Structure formats: structure tokens, C-alpha cells
Amino acid sequence: MKTKNFPQTILILLFIAIALSACAGGDRVVASGWAGIAADEEAAYLAYNTQVYAINLANGNLIWRYPAEPDAQVTFYSPPALTEDGQLIVGGYDNVLYSLNPQNGQVNWTFEGAEGRYVGGPHVTKSGIYVPSTDHKVYAIDFNGQQLHDAHITEAEIWATPGGATDGKYVFVASMDHRIYAINAQTGSLSWVTNGLGGAIVGTPALSEDGQLYIGTFAKEMIALNAENGVELWRFPTQDWVWGGPALLDDTLYFGDLSGAFFAVDRQSGVQKWQIQPGNSVVDTPLVTGEAIYLTAENGLLISVSPEGVNRWQKQFEGNTYAGPVAAGDLILVSTSQPEALLVAFDSNGVQKWTFSDGAE
Numbered sequence: 001m002k003t004k005n006f007p008q009t010i011l012i013l014l015f016i017a018i019a020l021s022a023c024a025g026g027d028r029v030v031a032s033g034w035a036g037i038a039a040d041e042e043a044a045y046l047a048y049n050t051q052v053y054a055i056n057l058a059n060g061n062l063i064w065r066y067p068a069e070p071d072a073q074v075t076f077y078s079p080p081a082l083t084e085d086g087q088l089i090v091g092g093y094d095n096v097l098y099s100l101n102p103q104n105g106q107v108n109w110t111f112e113g114a115e116g117r118y119v120g121g122p123h124v125t126k127s128g129i130y131v132p133s134t135d136h137k138v139y140a141i142d143f144n145g146q147q148l149h150d151a152h153i154t155e156a157e158i159w160a161t162p163g164g165a166t167d168g169k170y171v172f173v174a175s176m177d178h179r180i181y182a183i184n185a186q187t188g189s190l191s192w193v194t195n196g197l198g199g200a201i202v203g204t205p206a207l208s209e210d211g212q213l214y215i216g217t218f219a220k221e222m223i224a225l226n227a228e229n230g231v232e233l234w235r236f237p238t239q240d241w242v243w244g245g246p247a248l249l250d251d252t253l254y255f256g257d258l259s260g261a262f263f264a265v266d267r268q269s270g271v272q273k274w275q276i277q278p279g280n281s282v283v284d285t286p287l288v289t290g291e292a293i294y295l296t297a298e299n300g301l302l303i304s305v306s307p308e309g310v311n312r313w314q315k316q317f318e319g320n321t322y323a324g325p326v327a328a329g330d331l332i333l334v335s336t337s338q339p340e341a342l343l344v345a346f347d348s349n350g351v352q353k354w355t356f357s358d359g360a361e
Contacts, residue, residue, distance in 0.1 A: 034322035035335035035342065036079020036121060038088070043102065044326075044333055046343050046356070047076040047090050052098075053356070054105060055343055057328055060354030064105035066098075079121035079161070079323070081129075085143055089129055091118025097131055099145060109145035116157070120202075123162040123171060125185050130171045132158035138173050138181075140188050149188035154181060156200075163205035163213075163245065170227065174201035174215055182230060192230045197223055203245030204285065206253070208267060214253055216242025222255060222263075224270060234270035238263065244284040244324060247293075252307075254293050256282025262295060264309060274309040284324030287332065291348065294332055296321035302334045304350060313350035317341060 035048035043063055046053040050070040054063040067074065078091035087108055088100040095117055099108040116135025123130045128148050129141045137151035138158060156177035163172045170191060173181040178196040183189070199219025206214045213227040218241045224233040239259040246255035252273060256262040260280040264273040279297025286295035292304050292312055300317040302325060319338030326333045331345045331353060339358040346352055 034077075034320075034337065036076070036090075036323060037326040037333055037335055037343070038080045038082050039326055039328035039333065040082055040102065041329065044328055044343060044345075045080050045082075045088055045090075045102065046335060047078065047080045048335065048342060050075050052076060052080065052088075052090055052100065052105070053342070054102065055356050057331060057345070060343070060345060060356045062356070066100055066105040066107075068105075078118040081122045081124050083124050083129070083143060087143065089122045089124065089131075091120075091122060091131060091133075093117045093119075095133075097122070097139075097141065097145075111139070111141050111145045111147070113147055113151075114139055119157075119159040120204075121161040123164070125164070125168075125171065127185050130162045130173075130183070130185075132160060132162060132173065134158065136175075138162065138171075138183065152181065152183055152188065152190060154179065159202040160245070161204045164207055168207070172205045172207065172213060172227070174203065174205055176200045176202070178217070178219075180205065180213070180215060180225065180230065182227070194225065194230045194232075197221075199241070202243055206246045206248045208248060212267065214246050214248065214267065216244070216246060216255055216257070218242070220257070222246065222253065222265065222270075224267070236263075236265055236270045236272070244282060244286075247286045247288040249288040249290075249307075254286050254288055254295075256286070256295060256297075258283070260297060262286075262305075264307075276305065276309050276311075278303045278305070278311065278314070283322050287325040287327055289327065289348070294325045296324055296334060298322060300336065302332075302344075302346070304332075304348075315344075315346065315350060315352075317344070 038045045044055045052066045075093045080090035088102045097111040114133040116133040120132040134157040139151045140148040154175040160174040170182045182191040199217035211227040213225040222236040238257040239261045240257040246253045253265045258281040279301040281298040303314040304312040317336045319336035343356040
């Protein structure tokens with residue numbers, strides 16, 4: 001059953017599609033999307049609208065922002081990622097990939113070789129950074145901003161952050177062309193590609209330690225594949241589109257769909273363990289810890305449930321919540337669409353620790 005707020009997600013989808021198609025003719029397009037979060041031991045990094053923010057985890061205070069003054073021609077959809085050598089990588093809607101110094105927000109380097117915009121986030125591996133673009137390509141960049149090898153081309157836009165083990169041999173790319181591509185992380189060559197899986201894919205694939213790959217589609221399914229060859233293992237039907245990638249803990253997959261249904265499924269068999277309906281559209285990957293599952297619903301909810309699916313607590317925000325929660329030490333971080341609460345930190349019991357607002361000093 002659809003919730004009354006479900007059309008909001010469709011409007012987002014239509015807006016993005018229109019914005020991307022408006023690139024024809026060379027006109028620059030200004031866009032603002034939902035926030036993306038990364039975190040290290042000291043700071044959270046929030047990419048939203050015209051800026052990237054570094055926020056002190058201890059108190060929620062602003063450390064720096066990039067650029068120092070907002071530029072209407074530089075906006076951010078793409079969630080950032082941290083590298084082991086101390087870089088913050090974030091893709092701009094201006095077709096530029098930025099490497100920032102996490103300590104001060106200064107630019108280390110930029111990569112300007114993409115012809116499309118960055119909607120999906122970068123995926124950092126031992127050998128380099130894999131970045132998806134709306135120009136149908138996946139770019140492999142070294143840690144100095146140089147392209148490692150020829151970009152791999154798919155048949156449609158790529159909105160999903162690539163997945164795969166950071167030190168594994170494959171990077172898995174989910175495309176809007178309904179396919180999963182397995183790219184050799186060392187050479188950039190294509191190892192295998194699936195046939196059409198029935199629907200567009202915008203969520204990050206999840207990989208198990210024993211080599212099974214899991215991905216949700218707009219065909220209202222969660223699908224398991226053999227990560228070595230792409231052979232299909234099982235399909236699990238959902239009530240609506242699966243937008244976000246699944247989270248994996250032990251032998252259970254956790255994921256939601258745009259109807260607001262949230263599922264726990266046995267990863268080996270594809271058999272449902274439990275299902276709840278905590279809010280409306282779930283549009284990102286949940287956060288799974290040993291004690292709880294945390295998820296966001298589009299209508300401004302942060303929800304914590306037990307591994308058995310029992311509600312632990314929930315928090316309601318005035319704005320929408322599109323990005324999934326992120327763990328940062330003992331904190332659970334969630335972003336909202338409200339400038340007064342761009343980033344909010346809770347402990348595992350739902351006690352609010354601080355709120356970061358746009359313009360904080």
C-alpha cells in the first residue's frame with residue numbers, strides 16, 4: 001500500500017531526470033539534492049547543496065566549509081568518501097571531482113575528465129578511486145587525481161555508488177541500464193556483466209564475505225548474484241521500487257522500498273525473516289550495528305529497530321530525510337532537508353547530542 005507522501009519521491013526522480021537532460025546544449029544546470037555524509041574519528045563531512053561542511057563530532061560546531069563562499073554554479077548530490085591517505089573525495093554537479101584536505105578544506109586536486117555530473121558517490125579501493133558519472137562511464141582515478149585507465153562505458157546513466165570489497169579484485173557498478181558490471185580493480189577490464197535484471201538500479205551493491213552480491217531494482221525486487229560470474233541465485237519480491245542498497249549483517253539482509261516496507265531477508269535463501277512498515281518511502285541504505293538497525297523514512301523519520309524487527313525508538317523531523325544514517329564512533333548521524341537541522345547526532349538510545357545548522361559558527 002502506498003503512503004500519502006509517496007509522490008514526493010517520484011517528484012525527486014522526475015526533477016533529477018529533467019536536470020540531467022537539461023545538460024544538452026552546454027547549459028550549466030544548478031541543482032540541490034539530499035545530503036551525503038562521511039565521518040572519521042574527529043569530524044563528520046556533509047556534502048549538501050552548494051557546500052561541503054566539516055563538523056566537529058564532539059559538539060556539532062563548524063570546522064570549515066568548501067567553498068568558503070557559496071557558488072551557485074557548484075552544487076553537490078554525491079556523498080563524499082575518505083581515503084586511507086587522508087583525502088576527502090566528493091563529486092560536484094559541475095562535472096568536477098574534488099579532493100579536499102579533511103583538516104582545513106583546501107583543495108588537493110581536481111579531476112575534470114568526466115563529461116557528466118556526479119550523482120553517485122566515489123568508491124575507494126586499495127588501488128584507486130572509482131567514480132560513477134551520468135555520462136554512462138565509471139572513471140578510475142589514482143590518489144593524485146590522475147586517470148588510471150580508460151573509463152568503462154555502460155548503456156545508461158550511473159547514479160549508484162559502486163560496491164565491492166576495498167581490497168577485492170572486483171568493483172561492482174550498478175547502472176540505470178538494468179545491469180551489474182564487474183570491473184577488475186587492477187586493470188579496469190570488464191570481467192562480467194549481467195543480462196538486464198528487469199529494472200533500473202541506483203543503490204550500492206552489497207557484497208558478502210563468501211562472494212554473494214545483493215542489489216535492489218526498480219522492478220520491485222532484491223536480487224542475489226554470484227559475485228564471481230554474475231549468475232543469479234534468487235529473487236525476492238518487494239512492494240515497490242528498491243532505491244537504496246541493502247545492508248548486510250551476518251546472514252541477514254536489511255533494506256526498504258518506496259512503499260515504506262522494510263525487510264529482513266535470509267541472504268542465503270532469499271526467504272523473508274520479518275517485515276515492518278515504520279514510515280513512508282525508504283530511499284537509502286540502513287545502518288546496521290550489533291545491537292540495532294537504524295533507517296530513515298522520507299517523511300522525516302529516524303527509526304531504530306531491534307534485530308528482530310521490534311521498534312526501539314524513533315525521531316520525527318520537520319524536514320525530509322533522504323540519506324541513510326551514518327555511524328561515527330558512538331554517534332548516529334542523520335541529515336535532513338531543513339537548514340536548521342542539516343545534521344543531527346544521536347546516541348544509540350536516541351538521545352540527541354547536537355544539531356548542526358547552515359550558518360553555524
